């Protein structure tokens with residue numbers, strides 16, 4: 001999309017139009033904006049011709065060439081509504097022929113241009129909605145996408161080789177905790193959505209969303225599920241079919257791993273015989289359904305046709321498309337998002353560690369650094385960084401670092417800083433117990449908030465720092481009870497941690513550790529909790545949710561946080 005201000009001279013705009021036409025292999029359209037960035041006109045090839053035919057100058061500002069009152073639709077307008085609304089828009093804006101319009105601008109609520117859509121693509125997209133979509137892998141990513149597409153009217157078959165997953169779904173139960181998902185499943189099961197363990201005979205679009213884990217101690221991600229999926233898809237791929245890779249992968253995987261496997265198994269050439277694109281998932285667990293409909297879809301196609309076929313399909317899911325010039329750019333962009341977050345959290349946790357070494361309150365130091373300062377807000381420390389994505393994507397990105405031993409690079413060091421937090425917290429708690437005269441071997445700890453994050457809430461216990469805190473305490477001899485507002489108690493027990501609930505789990509406990517930021521932790525009845533606990537109770541505050549003085553006033557003997565150990569004087 002080219003967006004230019006009214007004052008830009010036509011000759012400069014023409015260069016942008018030529019580049020755009022080359023990149024999109026269609027006619028160019030400039031969105032012209034006023035001083036506040038709002039759409040006020042458009043310039044298409046025909047407007048330039050009209051201007052030059054009337055002896056207009058090449059140096060004229062595009063504000064004098066543009067067509068006023070352009071056709072624009074709100075970002076998020078469904079495809080059918082755009083196609084239905086076009087004739088009246090054309091009539092209203094006095095276009096003589098609909099052939100003059102082959103692109104329309106999408107604007108946000110402030111009339112800021114966000115995307116330009118090609119009408120040919122929209123018509124192609126109408127065909128796309130009638131296609132049979134096969135999604136391989138029904139985990140968080142595959143299941144949420146499958147049900148959103150089913151709700152949009154696509155016929156979706158979900159294939160998962162885990163019989164338990166498919167059996168649960170066929171009973172109408174979701175194995176994934178995501179707000180709104182169970183209702184969607186009940187609405188679509190047996191209608192637009194069919195879960196199965198075997199590949200269907202036909203399929204127009206194949207979306208691969210299987211796991212790409214980075215096993216502990218390994219030096220490369222495990223792509224075996226991805227490779228097996230490619231072999232399965234290749235057997236069903238027909239000429240003109242579309243394959244979209246959704247899983248997170250090392251840079252180069254779409255072209256070097258996926259394309260050859262699909263080509264070998266199907267006998268078709270990647271890019272000409274079938275379309276192939278990388279379009280990563282970037283939603284956050286807990287708000288996945290909402291974010292799937294709003295986040296920009298990053299797409300890198302093997303060819304321009306692969307890119308546009310994928311854009312036509314995914315535009316139905318989310319209105320804004322970010323096209324990248326190659327699949328590798330999209331692969332790197334996806335990894336960049338998650339690795340950047342992990343590194344910035346590692347920075348905050350490194351500050352926490354320094355605070356601990358010098359008895360300086362790390363929360364206070366970082367809040368002071370951020371206050372009123374306009375550059376680079378530092379995140380706050382936490383008991384570590386968890387979940388299935390942030391714990392492995394930096395390692396996948398580090399693995400993409402050519403010719404370097406991964407161990408010493410920024411990404412792996414950041415990972416290690418975050419991964420050390422749970423052990424350090426357990427050691428800090430044990431030291432405080434000793435100072436309070438309690439033998440850690442006989443002590444009882446309640447670890448509250450075992451899911452890997454509290455906000456947005458999830459019940460996902462995978463790679464959770466809270467679980468690691470509990471395990472580290474167990475290793476140091478404490479009896480540990482784990483609680484969580486969302487995660488199922490059976491899931492906690494399966495990890496070898498006794499599951500309990502607040503407040504009953506606190507009876508006779510020596511320490512309460514708050515290890516995620518679930519909203520239930522905001523207003524805990526601390527005096528009642530201290531009352532239930534054993535003598536000289538300790539509270540570890542992993543998210544800076546409480547003031548030391550309030551905790552001590554509530555009856556706790558000790559407040560612990562990063563760089564803080566404060567004891568009651570009573």
Ligand SMILES: NC(=O)c1ccc[n+]([C@@H]2O[C@H](COP(=O)([O-])OP(=O)(O)OC[C@H]3O[C@@H](n4cnc5c(N)ncnc54)[C@H](O)[C@@H]3O)[C@@H](O)[C@H]2O)c1
Pocket residue numbers: 136137138139140141142159160161162165209210211212225226228229246247248249281282283284285388389
């Ligand atoms: N969880 C997230 O929030 C998230 C967000 C963005 C990206 N991702 C990425 O998306 C991918 C999937 O993540 P996930 O969390 O949904 O994984 P997941 O482990 O929850 O689900 C993967 C599913 O694929 C199935 N599977 C594995 N091999 C298969 C095969 N050969 N055929 C059919 N099914 C197969 C598994 O049984 C499982 O149910 C990963 O690459 C991940 O990094 C995840």
